[in-house]
Amino acid sequence: xxxxxxxxxxxxxxxxxxxxxxxxxxxxxxxxxxxxxxxxxxxxxxxxxxxxxxxxxxxxxxxxxxxxxxxxxxxxxxxxxxxxxxxxxxxxxxxxxxxxxxxxxxxxxxxxxxxxxxxxxxxxxxxxxxxxxxxxxxxxxxxxxxxxxxxxxxxxxxxxxxxxxxxxxxxxxxxxxxxxxxxxxxxxxxxxxxxxxxxxxxxxxxxxxxxxxxxxxxxxxxxxxxxxxxxxxxxxxxxxxxxxxxxxxxxxxxxxxxxxxxxxxxxxxxxxxxxxxxxxxxxxxxxxxxxxxxxxxxxxxxxxxxxxxxxxxxxxxxxxxxxxxxxxxxxxxxxxxxxxxxxx
Amino acid sequence: xxxxxxxxxxxxxxxxxxxxxxxxxxxxxxxxxxxxxxxxxxxxxxxxxxxxxxxxxxxxxxxxxxxxxxxxxxxxxxxxxxxxxxxxxxxxxxxxxxxxxxxxxxxxxxxxxxxxxxxxxxxxxxxxxxxxxxxxxxxxxxxxxxxxxxxxxxxxxxxxxxxxxxxxxxxxxxxxxxxxxxxxxxxxxxxxxxxxxxxxxxxxxxxxxxxxxxxxxxxxxxxxxxxxxxxxxxxxxxxxxxxxxxxxxxxxxxxxxxxxxxxxxxxxxxxxxxxxxxxxxxxxxxx
Numbered sequence: 001x002x003x004x005x006x007x008x009x010x011x012x013x014x015x016x017x018x019x020x021x022x023x024x025x026x027x028x029x030x031x032x033x034x035x036x037x038x039x040x041x042x043x044x045x046x047x048x049x050x051x052x053x054x055x056x057x058x059x060x061x062x063x064x065x066x067x068x069x070x071x072x073x074x075x076x077x078x079x080x081x082x083x084x085x086x087x088x089x090x091x092x093x094x095x096x097x098x099x100x101x102x103x104x105x106x107x108x109x110x111x112x113x114x115x116x117x118x119x120x121x122x123x124x125x126x127x128x129x130x131x132x133x134x135x136x137x138x139x140x141x142x143x144x145x146x147x148x149x150x151x152x153x154x155x156x157x158x159x160x161x162x163x164x165x166x167x168x169x170x171x172x173x174x175x176x177x178x179x180x181x182x183x184x185x186x187x188x189x190x191x192x193x194x195x196x197x198x199x200x201x202x203x204x205x206x207x208x209x210x211x212x213x214x215x216x217x218x219x220x221x222x223x224x225x226x227x228x229x230x231x232x233x234x235x236x237x238x239x240x241x242x243x244x245x246x247x248x249x250x251x252x253x254x255x256x257x258x259x260x261x262x263x264x265x266x267x268x269x270x271x272x273x274x275x276x277x278x279x280x281x282x283x284x285x286x287x288x289x290x291x292x293x294x295x296x297x298x299x300x301x302x303x304x305x306x307x308x309x310x311x312x313x314x315x316x317x318x319x320x321x322x323x324x325x326x327x328x329x330x331x332x333x334x335x336x337x338x339x340x341x342x343x344x
Numbered sequence: 345x346x347x348x349x350x351x352x353x354x355x356x357x358x359x360x361x362x363x364x365x366x367x368x369x370x371x372x373x374x375x376x377x378x379x380x381x382x383x384x385x386x387x388x389x390x391x392x393x394x395x396x397x398x399x400x401x402x403x404x405x406x407x408x409x410x411x412x413x414x415x416x417x418x419x420x421x422x423x424x425x426x427x428x429x430x431x432x433x434x435x436x437x438x439x440x441x442x443x444x445x446x447x448x449x450x451x452x453x454x455x456x457x458x459x460x461x462x463x464x465x466x467x468x469x470x471x472x473x474x475x476x477x478x479x480x481x482x483x484x485x486x487x488x489x490x491x492x493x494x495x496x497x498x499x500x501x502x503x504x505x506x507x508x509x510x511x512x513x514x515x516x517x518x519x520x521x522x523x524x525x526x527x528x529x530x531x532x533x534x535x536x537x538x539x540x541x542x543x544x545x546x547x548x549x550x551x552x553x554x555x556x557x558x559x560x561x562x563x564x565x566x567x568x569x570x571x572x573x574x575x576x577x578x579x580x581x582x583x584x585x586x587x588x589x590x591x592x593x594x595x596x597x598x599x600x601x602x603x604x605x606x607x608x609x610x611x612x613x614x615x616x617x618x619x620x621x622x623x624x625x626x627x628x629x630x631x
């Protein structure tokens with residue numbers, strides 16, 4: 001009898017709740033600028049664990065932007081922070097703009113052409129645009145580089161930011177409010193529906209799914225939306241060619257190689273921006289690079305592109321390597337062809 | 345009126361400084377051998393420098409008895425230079441000193457106000473350099489004939505101002521002209537306190553790593569003649585850039601390293617074998 005009374009009492013409450021949810025769904029109209037996460041949440045996808053924690057005092061997206069782009073920001077009370085890293089800022093290795101024409105693929109050549117068309121550098125790190133839409137970080141072979149340090153970061157963006165601050169940029173540990181600020185800024189870079197290159201009928205399909213949503217989780221539509229972007233950036237470390245004279249055995253395209261030299265090498269090495277080793281467009285420089293290409297040392301581009309260099313005490317600025325996803329073997333041969341052409 | 349003039353000058357300077365496509369690396373280092381270059385230390389970087397000048401290779405003070413000067417030290421420098429901005433560098437160093445005033449503490453300020461541009465709309469780079477050297481020698485009150493008698497504290501000071509004007513003609517060749525003025529508050533009897541000079545420097549880049557560097561400074565003074573035992577300081581050297589480190593191995597007749605030392609006091613003659621091996625190691629750190 002008691003159970004029946006409770007059920008009778010709860011029934012109108014449930015009806016009221018369901019109608020509120022239904023009203024909310026009906027009112028939610030998607031458009032090109034609708035954030036992807038907002039759409040997913042309306043289809044029952046739980047919020048990610050890197051939602052901003054508003055209770056952290058002194059954090060702001062503006063400060064996060066400062067930290068990422070210049071490495072310094074205002075402290076919550078007064079004064080400025082110490083530089084996060086003496087050697088790098090986030091944009092040394094990561095873009096903060098869309099860098100792939102198709103976010104569902106990791107295609108280095110398409111990215112290079114897109115970077116060239118949009119005035120972006122072509123970098124080792126994955127763009128931070130849409131980072132909050134990813135669910136895994138330091139993927140694949142980064143475990144080989146950072147060992148067990150990557151394990152806790154794989155599904156925790158806050159920890160990934162901290163690892164990047166300390167290991168990748170060889171800087172100081174960030175405080176909670178700084179990490180929260182960076183997170184806030186990253187949320188301003190979240191994916192919108194327009195970034196997914198959806199067709200008109202995709203919008204209709206998603207809108208219909210939202211309107212029809214009755215609770216639970218609409219796996220089908222969520223998976224469909226997520227098929228338009230990568231939830232994690234794949235990373236495969238590959239080796240330099242065994243025979244550095246013959247290289248990877250492909251014909252290089254110097255025009256493409258010039259793009260790599262200008263958008264990638266020069267990004268860090270021009271006027272010693274992030275590196276102590278300066279590169280320019282002088283014949284003398286190209287001759288040096290050409291003569292060292294075939295060597296089995298860090299003077300060889302094959303070697304530094306695939307293995308990078310390591311931070312050392314007193315010289316912590318290092319070069320991160322290019323994974324297969326960030327520079328293909330063909331592109332390395334293109335770079336070699338350009339350097340050889342310019343050295344003549 | 346003065347404010348307007350200052351504004352116009354600053355406006356012109358900043359216009360040039362904020363323009364892009366500057367010519368890079370007119371010289372690889374902030375010094376050639378003896379002379380400074382138009383180059384400044386990049387913002388927030390610290391350049392730690394160690395310089396050494398051995399004794400005479402030949403002549404009366406050289407040869408086997410001093411193992412060709414390697415057993416003597418004419419001058420030694422320990423110092424740092426820091427980039428406040430990409431165009432303003434401050435420096436602090438200690439040198440042993442090779443002139444009559446020794447144990448020098450040197451502070452310097454360098455400001456690059458024009459930069460050569462690739463399109464030649466600015467054909468040269470120009471940098472102003474100021475140096476203040478203070479001798480920390482012990483005061484010798486027993487002998488009023490020596491410079492370190494120091495009747496007044498200001499007598500310990502020496503100054504140098506220079507305008508460095510350089511052009512990178514090609515990737516392999518750069519040339520620099522250096523009008524200078526050195527002022528010593530206390531000088532030997534019959535010497536002039538003020539001394540003008542004109543210096544020249546050049547770099548011939550052989551490869552990405554190796555370059556040949558040469559510099560010379562000619563003081564304008566009737567007192568500084570061969571007959572009076574003064575010679576223009578001339579240096580020639582090899583510069584090695586390993587990326588992060590610049591090594592310079594050089595030969596020069598100048599004994600002193602600082603401008604306040606080698607411009608007024610070079611009395612060693614190349615033709616008598618009175619030149620020495622020297623080296624400078626420079627290492628840049630991010631701060």
